[in-house]
Amino acid sequence: MRRRLSASSHSLLATCALVSIACSTVQANAEDHRFNIPSQSVSGALQLFSKQSGYRLLFPSRSVADLRSKPLSGSLSAEDALNLLLSDTPLRIASIRGKVIALTARKGEAMAISRFKLAKPVQLAALQPAVGMLAAAAEAPPPPVDEIVVVGSQIRGAKTTGALPVSVVGKEDIAAMGAVSANDLFRTLPQASDMTFNEQTLGGGSPNAARGDVASVSLRGLEQGNTLVLLNGRRMVLHPTSQTSNGTPVLTYNVNAVPVGGLERVEVLRDGAAALYGSDAVAGVVNNVLSTDFTGLSLDATYGGAEGTGMREFQFNGKYGSDFADGRGNISLMANFTRRTALEVGDQDYTGTNDLRSFVEGTAFEGNTAFDTRSTSSSWGAFRTQNGSAVRSNGALVTSAAGVFHIQPQTNAGCQINLSTAPGICIDDGVITGAADRNLRADNSASFPDITVTPSTTRFNVFSFINYALSDNVKFFSELGYYRAKSKGYTTPGTLLATTPITISSSAYWNPFGAAGSVNRLSGIDAPAEGLNLTTVNLSIRDAGMRQVNVTNQQFRLLGGLKGEIGNWDWESAALYSEATVKDSGDAISNSLLQAAINRTTADAYNPFNGGDPSNPSGPDTTPSAQSTIDSFIATSTRRNKTTLALWDAKVSNAQLIDIWGAPIGIAAGIEFRRETYKDDRDALQDGSTPFVDSITGVSYSSDLLGASYRPDIYGKRTVFSAYAELAVPVFTPEMEIPMFHALEFQLAGRYERYSDVGDVAKPKLAGFWDLLDGIRLRGSISGGFRAPNLEVINTPVSEGVNSRTDYVQCEADLRAGRISSFSGCTRSFAVQQRRDGNSELKPEESTSWSLGAVLTPPLPGGLGKVTLTVDRWRIKQKGSVGILSDATEIALDYLARVNGSSNPNVVRAAATADDIARYAGTGITPTGDILYVDSRYENLLPLDVQGIDFGFNYASPTTPVGRFTLNFNASKLIKYYQSASAQVQSLLDAIAGGEINGAIGVTGAADLVRQDGHPRWRYSGTLTWYKGPVQVGLFTQYIGSVEQSTVFDANANPYVVDSQLTGNLYVQYTLKKDGLGGTTSIQLGARNFTNERPPLATSGYLASLYQPQRRYWYATIRKSF
Structure with missing residues (x-):
């Protein structure tokens, strides 16, 4: 059963959360x-x-x-x-x-962002x-x-960014989080949504996923790619591999390429900013600011590990900076090295098995097969006679009427004939059924405990900065960065695709229906003397073992520019080139070589008919083929991806363009040219260069890579021209001393972008703040936003993807025939091929957003410190989101059509076999065959409406005899996440409401999705930091609200709720001043998740996009500054 926090742990964390705030001031x-x-x-x-x-x-x-x-x-x-x-x-x-003090004018607003x-x-x-x-x-x-x-305005010296909701995460905040990587850091932001790009993704062994050292950030619950990520104020290059979101490939930024140890601060603009920064800034902007100009030497080393696991982590950071040319210039260097061992599935019970039904015993979900995610593809193979003819032994059927059979232990019911090729196994007719044969599913996590949850990773990051004052008014600045990470992980054994069957020759050595006189032909069968060719239906090559996955990520960044002043005008111009590459290489199996190994006529042939372990059917294969035979069909699949970004910009600003009513109007303007490229170079086994041609039938399949569908190479490029302008217009200033109008100022901005492939777009922004009194501020903004379709969805040729999908019409037939009592017991899940087509006619996604808020900084009695409270209500309406009707939706539409006597032409099926006809008999549904593939195309789809509210509280105490402390709290509530239904999806909802089809099909992408899957209603985080002389103690706490798994229901159609989680981090630091070596030395001891909470249970063990997999994590850090 799931363990919960003790009462004392809840009290401790809740108390700290109520009085703490993330991303705020440290005294x-x-x-x-x-x-x-x-x-x-x-x-x-x-x-x-x-x-x-x-x-x-x-x-x-x-x-x-x-x-x-x-x-x-x-x-x-x-x-x-x-x-x-x-x-x-x-x-x-x-x-x-910490060590940064911001000053502001005594009159007027604090210029914290100016x-x-x-x-x-x-x-x-x-x-x-x-x-x-x-x-x-x-x-x-x-x-x-x-x-x-600071992010929010392009006008240097403008106050209008006070109208925008901005959070600043400083070094002390990062220390309280115990963050080693950006993956650790950005998971803590309450405004961030689920992290679908993460290092825990190995894509089930498929090379189609973004794998390795990768992490993403997305604000406001919007999908990845709607948050612009900057490094020192300019764009980062996109990560080269995509991740599929709702069937659509999404590209985003790999924030793990940002060296956390070198961060000066992270600025999070929680507001639409496309009018200032361009494409992708729909939900906001995250600007990672590195220490680019410093003197001295700083070194630190951290070692830590997850309790009860083999995961250990070492990190070293170094920074060196020196002035030159009599202080006119500075060169700064920083380097980071991280080495982490793997976290394996066998380390923890909730990842140590794929059958989690025991974890829900005593609940309404007891026995629910959704918690049994053991693979339907196992060593217990299923096969079909090529010509579909039945086989009998002494007059009794050995196969189904359509010639289908599977291998099973003799202890399972239904054995038709025993096999002599391995002890204790037999042949049963038909495919593996969900109830009687559930024990034949493969528990890969239990069988291969070394499969990795997070891979072992070695990460190296180095940046250098040169700043030089050419004159009193002109300065040169440059940036050179390099990032490299190598990851090694292990994933599940290879599995045949139903859409790419392998034909087994009648002369194959292990064929039980082989030619008369062959060694392993079963006696007494009525197969013809020449034997029967067989076709694979379902089989996993488990005796080949786990597959190793090696991923190398690299990024390179070079920037150079000039900036200066001419009178009141500030100007800046820079050129940037950056590229990112990924080499994803892993163990694979060649379909062609596997077929050749199976069809050998000698005893060294590969035996697909020997099953697994009869005493432990879900466990490892204890009757493997010879290793030399297995080695004969092992291959290596390598995918190489690359993205580039070339950018030049020029901008000017003037905070005092002209005075009106004694207050200056500010202005900024700029232009930007950028060129983006994307390349996806698939392995020859997958891109059609080396197709699999069945040696028996002659049928050609584009992919020769076992378990991976055909994916063509992709190349795309675009050029973009941008121009923007911004005005800061003060109406009232503090110097005017007007009652109730202490200050009133507006920001007006607009941006135009012209794309070489998707047309042009222009968007405005209006923001403002009104200070009723000193310490009482109202603020708000309204803006338009846009996101250009990524180069993959535009330039993809027809490609294929395979997902495990439920054939709902078969479930309906089973329900009507009484074979199951509810849809929750349906086991008609299969590998389904979806054919996707790029669309060069796509247009940019467009959005409108607004926010209204208040900032209160009430004066406290002398000696009681400083307090700030903020609240911001916001809304984002997005239309034309690029997407695709999922294959699950198309299959649901086919279900609806078939119960009404028609069909969905986008779902292409095989002709009904004798088994199919028998399955549908008496159900009132016309018999149909299995799904062959689903046709789809990327389109601009219907709108999304997201709303929420943010809260913040900050208190900084004065110096007292017991020290000084800060209390910080930051919370976000998701009020609405309404995905408008397309006409097709609405027809499904209407049919469910009318009782035409079963409501348990779990239609997604329509209606309000708050608390579904990756969209918790509440998230908050906070810090409590105490300082006393050389001692510093920090506590960080994070809460993630509960969510429903939208496809998991109990017998009463109630969705499964994944519990909320409250965790805490704690550290203690002691600083030695002016030690014998000069400078300072500090020692820090800490623990992440110090109450040892496990991630809340989900059908897959836990939701990797929301939660960290490990439990309590201990670490120690030593820092030395010279």
Whole structure:
């Protein structure tokens, strides 16, 4: 049974969650520093403060020109010293986040997302006299400063981004999460939806899935590809392999290519931003900001592991930065190395078996076969005589009337004749049935405990940055990055596709219906003297063992640009080239070579008729063929994918274009050219270059890769021209002192993009904020968005995919005939081929989004700290989403048609056999054969309407005798996720309501999908961090609400509910200041999921897109800074 949190664990996590907030301010350590800052320009004083305290300062550009500071001397905390330094200036502290302090104007809104100057800290040599160093620092000219613009506006220095809901995840937040990779990091965002691109996906061994070291992020519950991911403010290249979502290939960004150890912060814009950033920014923007300009040396190493498993992880991060040319330039380097061993299915009970029915005993789902996901393809093969003739022994049928039979243990009921090729096995007529023969299904997880849940991975990431001031007003900047990850995993044995049968010759050595006189022909059968050819119906080559999968991911990124100032104008231009490649190589079986091995006439032939272990039918194959025979048909399948991005942009901005009513209007404009390419190079065994030609029938099949349908090579390219403009228009400012209108400002933006393949699109945006009083802000926005169809859905030739699908009309026949009592007991699931066709006439998906919110920063009595509360209500309406009617929907439509005497022409079936005619007898349904394939085409389909609300709370305490702490909380509620029904789907819903067809077919993609599958209603996360001298303690908690599995029902048609999950992370850190080697050393001990929660039970064990597979994870980190 599923284990639950203890009452004490619930209380602890719930209490921490209620008082905590993710992605928020972390206050400075209360440690005193020795300051000696003479009176000088405020800008110079702030630079010197940064040197002497080690804190980085962000402050509004040009806000301190021509101002002088007071002298400051003595031993003070950083916050107290800065408050004294800023007295009689227009600046005040806005926030303190670890080692970063943001300043803002005393009047008007805090410019937490605006234009800042950044003062870089300088590490003092431990052995040099302090007084001398301070004097030298005071005499030195201030170092160069950098502009920082946080995502949300292209205008440097504009306040209008205060109108937008933005979360900032800092280094301390990442530390509290215990994140080693971006996969760990982005799963914690409450606004993020399920992660369908993840390293736990091996695609059932199919090379058609995105595998290896991959992770994605998508906001607002929208599918992958609707969230734009940036690196240092510019696009990342798309990951080269797609993942199928609702039958449609989706491309997105691999965030695992982002070095978490090198992140300065992650900016999450939770609002439509296509008018500013272009395609993909439908749900929002995630900007990963790396440390691009620093001095000193920082090293850290982490070692951890998942309790009760063999999974262990080691990570090393290093950063080095140095100024040159008398401080005009800086070169910074960062490197990351990660090595993780595999997590295997045998490590944990909920992944150690494919039959989870024991986990639901005592519930309404007890005995529900949906929890038995053992494979219907096993060593107990099913076959058919090629000509469909029945075989008898002494007058009694050995096969069905249509010549179908299967191998089974003699202990199973229904044996027609015993086989002598292996002990304890026999032949039964017909295919394997769901009830009597359920024990013949393969429990691959129990049979092969070394199958991987997450593969072993070695990841390497290196970035370098060069910044150089060519003059006082022009700066060169560059970025060079390289990422490489190698993953090794193991997946299930190979399985034959029903759509690619193999013909077994009558002369094959092990053929039980072979020619008269052959060694293994059964005695007493009426097969002709020349024997019978046989055709495979269902078989897994389990004695070949697991298949190894090796994936190498690489990304390369090169950027160079110039930026500067001309008067009040800021300008910037850069060129970027980036490419990503994937080499996916794995063990495979050649259909041609397997057929040749089966059809040998000698004893070294492969024997498909020897079944498995009669004493443990679901377990391993204990009667394998010779290894030399198996080796003869083993091949290697290699898929190579590549995407490229070439980009050039130029942009200008002016935060003070013109003054109206004493307030400046800001403007930004820019153009962008980019070229994108996509290449999918399939293995010759799969792309049609080396087809499988059946040596007996002569029939040709495009794919010679066992278990993988034909997939052609794909190549696509496009060029895109973009232009945008943005205005920041203040209406009222604090200086006007107008009651109830402390401030009112609007942002107007628009973007135009022209694509070489899908036409053009233009979208606007309007946002604004209204400060009724200082500390009470209302904000809102409305915008248009778009997403261009990806290059795969446009350029794909006719391809084939195979999925396991239920043939509902056969279930209906079984129900009417009384063979099952409800649809939940139906076992008519088969491998179904879907033929998909790309569509060059697709148009961009379009959307409209709005958000309304409030930000409250009420002043607290002196000495009680600072508090911020936020709430944002939002809605996204999307139309023209690229999709495809799923093969399951087409089969359901065929079900509806056939109970009414017709059929769906998109579902192509074989002619009815004698077995089919017998199955449908007396049901009132015209007999039909098995499904051969389903025809489909990508289209712009009907709208999606998603709504929700976000909450945030942040409290930062002052320095107290017991230390300083921050409490942070961030929550998201999904209110509506309405997928409009197409006419076809609506006809199914009407038929269910009218009682024409069974409601348990689980129609998806229509109606409100909140709490279904990957869309929980509630998600929240939070942090509690405490600082006292050298000690730092952090707690992070995350809640994911319950969801329904939309295709799993009990006998009363109630859906199965996957429980909610509440987990917590905890760490303790101790910092040694100025140790013998100079600099600082810190040691951190922590645990992720410290209450040892298991992921909530689902039919597949757990939902990999929502939950992490491992339980409690311990780690230790040591950091050294010089």
